[in-house]
């Protein structure tokens with residue numbers, strides 16, 4: 001098995017869209033125009049994973065000025081409705097807008113390789129951190145019994161296994177709280193998301209940053 005993670009190109013869009021539709025049947029997929037705009041705005045932040053030449057995963061991100069968002073934001077707002085018009089090269093935060101891996105090849109380190117590419121980008125651009133709001137796809141099974149915040153705590157304590165939050169914690173992210181109404185179409189997560197952060201240990205405030213206008 002040979003996994004390659006590289007920057008996404010226009011020729012990958014159809015394959016990524018097909019995968020996205022399969023993974024999220026209840027969430028409207030991004031249009032080709034969405035992907036084209038993401039690539040135009042921030043090509044370095046878009047990654048695709050290939051396994052023996054076949055598209056098996058993708059991760060997309062943008063740079064934001066985090067002070068504009070915080071715990072009250074939702075997916076539409078922080079991703080400029082998926083087209084990244086709010087991408088700010090002078091921001092200090094790489095925001096993870098999406099990551100997914102083909103269900104037939106999960107638990108083979110592909111998600112980990114995509115996340116490593118994101119951390120590498122964060123270090124190369126001398127950004128302060130990566131922030132994301134991760135899905136809580138196991139929450140719907142517990143929603144009658146507990147709040148999303150309690151659910152997330154139980155995942156952190158190791159009493160419940162959520163495939164996405166568990167993965168992100170193991171990738172070195174810290175849990176910062178839950179966001180209500182982050183993505184209402186995400187019925188598995190009941191619209192909730194876990195706000196997570198990874199701090200770049202090499203970040204130096206005030207150091208010149210590649211790509212920044214300041």
Ligand SMILES: CC(C)(COP(=O)(O)OP(=O)(O)OC[C@H]1O[C@@H](n2cnc3c(N)ncnc32)[C@H](O)[C@@H]1OP(=O)(O)O)[C@@H](O)C(=O)NCCC(=O)NCCS
Pocket residue numbers: 023098099100101102105106107108109110111112113133134135137161162163164166167168170
């Ligand atoms: C989250 C996701 C990207 C992980 O991708 P993946 O390729 O399966 O992840 P990896 O194989 O790199 O997993 C790395 C480690 O994370 C942990 N992990 C991953 N999936 C897990 C699961 N279902 N349960 C528990 N731990 C898990 C494991 O420790 C794993 O290492 P191991 O297999 O050696 O034990 C994938 O499950 C996915 O696409 N989910 C659906 C889409 C989604 O919700 N994305 C998140 C958007 S916020």
